[in-house]
Structures are given as C-alpha cells and as structure tokens.
Amino acid sequence: MTALSDILHLLITASLWQSVLALSALLLLPALGGVISERSGVVNIAMEGMMLTGAFFAVYADLHLHNPWLAALVAMFAGGLMALIHAVVSIRFRADQIVSGIAINIFAAGLTVFLVNRVYGLQDVGHINTSESLPNIALPGLSSIPFVGQVFFDQNVIVYVALILLVLTHIVLFRTRLGLRIRAVGEHPQAADTAGVNVFRLRYGAVITSGILSGLAGAYLAIGISNTFVPNMTDGRGYIALAAMIFGKWTPFGAFVACLIFGLGEAIYYNNSIIHASPYLLSALPYLLTLIVLAGVVGRSSPPAADGIPYVAGGE
Amino acid sequence: MGTGAVVARPRRRLPVIGRLVRGLAAPLGSVLFAFVVGGAIVFATGANPLDAYQGLLCGGVGLACAQGENSALQISNSIVYAIPLIMCGVSVALPFRAGLFNIGAEGQLLAGTMAATAVGVHFAEWPTVVLLPAVLISGAVAGALWAGIAGVLKATTGAHEVVTTIMLNYAAQWLLRYLIIGGPLQPPGEFSASAPIGSNARLPTFLPNDSAVIVFGLPATVYRVHTGLIIAIVAAAVFAVLLWRTSLGYEIRALGQSQKAARYAGVSMRRTIIVTMLIAGAFSGLAGAVQIAGVDHGMTDKYFSDTTGFDAIAVALLGLGSALGIVLAAVLFGALHSGGAVMQSDAGISSNLVLVLQALILFSIAANFLGAIVRQIPGVRGRRSAPPSGAPATALVTESATAPPDESAVST
C-alpha cells in the first residue's frame, strides 16, 4: 500500500510529467516514422537499429564538428541511410520486410560497437560538453506558468520538434493529397498505380522518412539526454516504439498515447529511490499496464491492407 | 504482418540431390556474400580480414587454429550455443506459418528457465526419473502459458501479437530479476542467482562428468555438449511432423495463407491461434528448461543479458522455416557466436563483427542478392529458370510459395 501512495503522490508533481513528456518524445519520433512507413505499405520493425545508428553518428559527428545541430543532421542522414538499405532490400529486391528489419537491427547493433572498437580502440568515446549538446529550452514567459509551464514549455528542443512533427504527420497523412496517396499505396497499391501514383517513389520516401525520424531520436538520446555513446544504448526503445505504433492503430495520435503510457511507466520507475517497492517489479509495470490496456480497451488493430506486401508493377 | 502471398508456380520435380543442391545454394551463397562484404568492412577500417576469418573459422568449427586452440572444444562450444537456438527457432517458425510473428521467444524462454529452476530447486530430492521430466515439462508449460497470454489476447480481443509478445518479454525479464534479487528464488546471501537445481535435475553431458577422464587432450568436463542436443533435434522433428503430417499443421498453414480461405475450410481461427502460440511457447520454454538443466544448473544474472530468443528470429528466417533449415542455421549462428570470441582474442577484432555478418547473411538471403548478380552475368540468364525477379525468399516467412508434397492427403 505504501508503494501505491508513493506513486499517487508522484502523479501530482510537475517534474514527473515533465519527464513523462521527455521520455515519450524519445519513443514518439521512431513511432511516427513507423506509422509513415507502414501506412505506405512497408513493414518497419527496424527503428531500433536506425536509432542506434543515429545515436552513434550523432556522438561521432558532435565530437568532430562541435555543433549539435550538424550532428543531429548527420544522425538523421545515418538513420536515413539505414532506412535506404531497408527500402532497397524490401522494395527493389522485394525481400520479406520483417527479415530485412531484423537484419537492420542486428546490423546496427554489431556495426556501431565494431566501429567504436575500430575508431576509439580501448579509449573512451568521449563526452559532449553541455554547450555542444542539443539544448533544453525554457520558452520565455510560458515556462513560468505553474505546473503546465514546467511540463510543456521547459523541455529539450527535440521534444518540441517531436510534438510539431506529431501534428504535422497527422495533417499530412489525413488532410493532404500526399497523405491520401501514401495511404492509398498502403491499402491498394494496384489501384493507386492505375490512378497514376508512383508507388515505388512514395514507398522509398516513406521508409527513408522513418529512418530520418529514428536517427533524430538517436541523436536526442545520445547528445540531448545523454552526452556520450554507450554500446546498445537504445536498449530496446525501437521495439517499444513499434509496439506503440501498433497499439495506436497506425495513427500518429494513437501512437502518442501509447508513448505516453510507456513514458509514464519509465518516469515512475526513475523514482524508485522514494517508492517502497521492488525496483524490478516496478520496472515491469509499464509493460503489464500495456497488456491490460490492450486486452481491455484497445482491442483489434489491423495494419494497412497492403502492409508488408512487396509491390510488383502490373503484376498479379 | 508479412503475409505476402506469392502464388507458387508449378515446377517440374527435380531429383533429390538436385533439389538439395538448389536448396542449399541460396543460403550458402548468402553466407559467402556476407563474408565478402564483411571482409570489405574489416578491410576498410584498417584490419586484415583474413586474420578475422581465421579466428572465426577456428572458434566456429575448430579449423585453422593459429594459437593452440583445441578444435574439439570449439566445436562443442558451437553446439552448446546452437541447442537453445534450434528450439527457439522452431518456436518462432511455427507461428510464422500461421501468419503470426512471435517476437516473444525470449520471454517464453525466460519463463521456462524460471519454472524449471523453481521445480529443480524445490524438489531437488526427487529421483531423476521423476525430477528431470518434471523440470523439462514445467519449463515447457511455463513457456506455453507465457505465449498463451499473447495467443488468447490475439484470438479474443485482437490485440496484436507483436505488441503483446514484446511486452511479455520485458515482463519476464523484470520478473526474473525480481525472483533472484530479493525475491523468493534468491537463497540467503546477497548473490543475484538462484540456488542450484538438484543434481537429479540435470541433463547428462555426452562425456562423463569426471575431469580425470582426458578427451582430445582436455578433461572431459570441459566439453559441455549435453543431451539437450537430442531434445532439440527431436523438437525440430516434432515441428516438421506437426506442420506437415497433422490436421493442426494443415490448419496452421491454411491460416497463414489466408484467413478467409481458412475459415471457408472450416478452420477455427481462434482455436488455431491459441494452440499455435501455446505450442510455440512450449518450444521456447523447453529451451529455457534445457539451458537450466543442461548448462547453467540454476538461474543466474547471465539471463539479464540473454539474447537467444531474439537470435532465434534470425535463425528461423535463415532456416527458411523448415526443420532442417533451422537446425543448420542454428549451428551456423552457434559457430559464429563461438568464433567471434576467438577472433577477438586472437586477432583483436571486435566480436561484434559477428553480428554484422549475421545481418548481411539475412539481407542476402531475403533479397537474393546473389540471384540478382548471377542474372547480370550474360549467358547465365537463359540457363537458370529463376523466377523473373524478386526472390524465392520473398515468401520465406509464410512459405506460402512452397507447395508441400502431399498437402491434400492430410486435410481433414
């Protein structure tokens, strides 16, 4: 019971919700990427690998260029490049997209540590100075609003970017011609093709976009939240983002809700020094919570109709 | 996800040998491709690929050892790594056939280790004939129940199995930590491990458990190859029989081809989904129990960093979803795992190169790069009656393309 009241006390603090939002943004970026990719009909379970690649190259670039913005661009480029591999393999070569996604994740896990070993040997990778990290920005005026200000307007710059991208992705997917085409390609590629939509180009674009977003999340993790690269530092977050995407039924805002749940679980866990419960059981909480929500509330989620099916022009 | 149905083109039956060669060509070619590209990566970062591969070869299969490694030991290490990969590979492959993606082999394996350890510790004084089967069965049952949660949720509420199995993985990892750090399986003291299971609960090794016996120049106890290997092979055989010789297997395959068609054929979707996940979980849970009974003899914190269930996804995919393929793929991955460490200690090249190679193998087999390259060579084009483009592997997950030899014979 004490654990429960500890948690209830936490839930009314602004700092808890501040970190919930910060943690959710980390999951939201790759989840949005997943939504875009799968809406176009390409299954993407490779966010984990793209994030990890982004994290490594963000640190590598920042240590050389001493500029977090350029480093974030490099990370996005690296994530996009990994996505390009996924795109070529699964669109051009029509490989199974799950196989390709798993391969990307294994590839990134191996390549990043291999590179750390080759580039830095047994030395420290190095640390990013605070002045060269992606900064926290307290919006003047707004951040002094009690509670709300701390939660929404005193965040890392990438959190704002993620929230803007959330709205943007929703608008593009559901309110624009481009979004209509993307969804058409994901549901009925043949029909879209007949109507003059370039299926391949849209799919390439969507997959690469997902890589860019995941790469940005990696940069946020490595040079925004942390200040160095540690092997395997994404620690399964790309898979959590995948779960969030499906949980959210392939919609941006649905995925965001799921990200918030995971973020809440993680933020509560961070307070284990003042919660009287086994930290291990506490760690399991967000996952059990998700299971329960899935079982009771969310129900059936089915992907876009052509998700995972390679498109053959004029075929079948 | 990934239910890409490609219609099989009827093809003239090749002689058995020819089929075997053709069947092995793609995987072997993929391995070759991976080693060439991986070698280029090693070379590009300023190291010698030949040194790297000599280490891998030695650590994996005991050949070309430069620094006095014991060949027999390297082979036995590779096999020990392969054993759980076979069972977890089967556990991933079976739901694939039904169009279900079981990312949860890891969690199911951990559930198996927890149950097996609990039984092996708690009933340590039982005789072997009772205790050992009890340990193995409890592991399988725990794995089945763990996966069953995902199956029931999928069948009843439609909750996507990818999400639920990922969640169950994490839940299992944290439950395991709780059990051995401050939880009921932690013996007095401050060690993050369970008490060891009783000696009657252990799977025997093939060699005598006596370090005075010298085999190939080393004490026999060094070779850890245990009878779990037989269990793993039997599991793979059971998988093949289940899939191709039983009505359940027919239903699983029918479900994988098309849910609509399966319903017309009178297949109960709910029942099939649940049963498939239960059986899949049992394979992974059994893998966990075998690891406990055969290798670790107790639950330790090494399971915090276990990745067998994730590696098994790659194994199932590389094995093209067939029993023999999974066994061969597991042996390959086991050899790479074992070889990586020798490569690092002999040549100073990070053992993480192994992951890069595994990924390249997967890319190559999925995309059939080799086929694409071969088709570019003039003169070859006509001889090979390869499908016009794309890959045989396009459908390797669901395997809808490969028409089973006697499908009609087993339909109910």
Added chain:
Amino acid sequence: MKHSQIRYLGLAAAALLLVAACGSTPSAGGTPSPTLKVGLVTDTGGLNDQSFNHLAAVGLAKAASTGTICSVGGLQCSGGLNVKGDVVESKTGDEYVPNLTNFATKGYDLVIGNGFLMQPAMGTVAKQFPNIKFAIVDGYCTDASFNDLKLSNCMDLLFKEQESGALVGAIAGLLEKAHKAPKNTNVIGAVGGVSIPPVNHYIAGYKWAAEMVDPGVKVLVGYSNDFNAADKCKGVANSQIGHGAEFIFQVAGGCGLGALQAAGQAKVYGFGVDADQKGADASVIASALKKVDVAVYTAIQAVVQSKFASGENRFSLQNDATGYQLDNPLSDGTQLPADIKAAVDKLAADIKSGAQTPPDTIPTT
C-alpha cells in the same frame, strides 16, 4: 555411475568422430613465446564501458608488451612486465565459461576474469585446469551456489569499495553540515546500477559516512537497473534531485555518466566512481576510486615474480587501491575547504588504521 561412464565414453567416441576427422591441432604446436601469456575476459559491460572493464584493460596494458591489448589501439602498452596480453569481451553471460576455457586451453599462464557476475564460471573453469592460474576481480572462484571453492590456483581480487564510498559520503555530509551545499537541503543521493554487492558496498560506505558526520542527512538510494544506458541513470538522478538531493554519487559504470550529467545540469554536485571521472562533467567534485588496474597489474606481477598466492587479496586504503580523488572546484570556483579535506583525510587514516570500519551492507535508517 561406473558402468554408465563406459556408456558415456562410447557415446563420446561417436559424437566426436567428426572432430577427429577434422583433425585437432596438437596443443604442443603453438609457437613458443619468451614471455608469459595473460588473458583477460571482460563481463558483458564490454571494454568501452568507460569504467570497470576499461580499468582492467588499463592494468593489463601497463603490464603487456605485446598481444591484442596493444594492437586494438587506444591504450599504450608500457610493457612493464613484458607479458603478452590478450583480451576478449563477453557479449552475453553465455560466453563466460567458453572465453575463460579458451585461454586456459591455449596454455595461458594467467587468466583474469573481470567482474562479480563471473564467479561460478571462474570456479568451473579454474577447477578443470589446476595447472593454470586464475584471478578474478570482485569475487571468488565459486560453485553454482556461490560458495568459495578455495582453489589453490585462484586469486580473488577484492576491493573494500565501502572505504571509497565513505570518503565521498563524508565530503557530502560535511559540506551539508557546513552549509556549503548548493541549497543546503540536507539531502544526498546515490544512483546504483544493479543491486549487487560491489555496488552496494560503495553505497553502504557513502551512507554510513554521511550519516556519521551529519546525523540529520537524508540519503536517497536508487537503481537504474542498467550499467550502460546513460539516460536511465540520468532519470533516476533527476528524480533524486527533484526530491532535494544535492550530491549524486554514481555507482553504475557507463550508465552513471548520465547521473553526473544530470547533476551538472541541475547545478548540484556529482561524485565519480571507480576511475577519476573529473572529465565526465564539471559537476564532479570528487571520485571514489577503485583501482582495478592496480589489482590486475598486481596479479600479473605476482605470477611473473612467482609469488602467486591463491585466496583473498584485499585491495583497500592499506595498499592504496581505494580512496578518493578531488576533482573539479566547487560551484563558486573555490577548492574544497581545508578543514573539510582534513576531516576526510582523518577519516581515511582512521579507516586505514582500523579505528573506523565502514559497513559493507547499506545501513537501514
């Protein structure tokens, strides 16, 4: 068991026929080396963990003149003991036994296992190779129940981490008591990786000393459950800072770097662990040292000089293997006040002389 052994032998012969066909390399065929060979096996944290495993590698490099420890790059091999030093990372816990066994079968003179988590693996392997010498950092060669096997070929390199923890804990407590902390909340924190003995020893000393010098202090203890993901330690540290903590002691290897970063961003103080972590963040005013490199070097030296002694080898203030290191200045740019430094040094002397003994389990209050 007797007749079943014969059956096993039959099985063995059959099972290993394949091996025979491949032909095993004769063990005598290796090139003779004039120097001793030392193999180091890391735990799953890997060599780039920026603390524990890295320090072990540093110790090996100091002793080595050749081997992969030198060729990987990044570390200067000073060849102090003219040995061949090879290193292998364990990617998963599955690899401990094979990695240790490989070095043993290759006739290495000393095989070093780095980390508490490797104890049963060390016990298993050391027992099988009584003629090879083994050393384990942070533990013993044990059986599966973690009972020390007391093998004559196993050297246990154990640290009194609580001593180092106590010294930085005293700094925190004394600064709070002297009202020289950022806000004088009288709350301090420690962020552990996983709740295992080497981690808890540090925290035990930290809490004990802080409470001794400043009886009113509140010590928050949290765990990230991770040794790698820096953002997780940052999260735990931020929570503690949110609850008033003004000193963050990281005991979580690479993960803990995030805790130090959190301290820096919140303008409170951080304490580094194991190595001197002055460079990790400007907030680091001191580090609690655990000179794993010294222990590794000492073990190698013992073998080189034929003075190998099995059993417990304690590394503590006594042999200058624990202690503290003052790092960055306080927030106002001044050094730690002389009276506080004197009090900390007095505590160190008391611990060294045995007048004070920090506990190795976290005190409950």
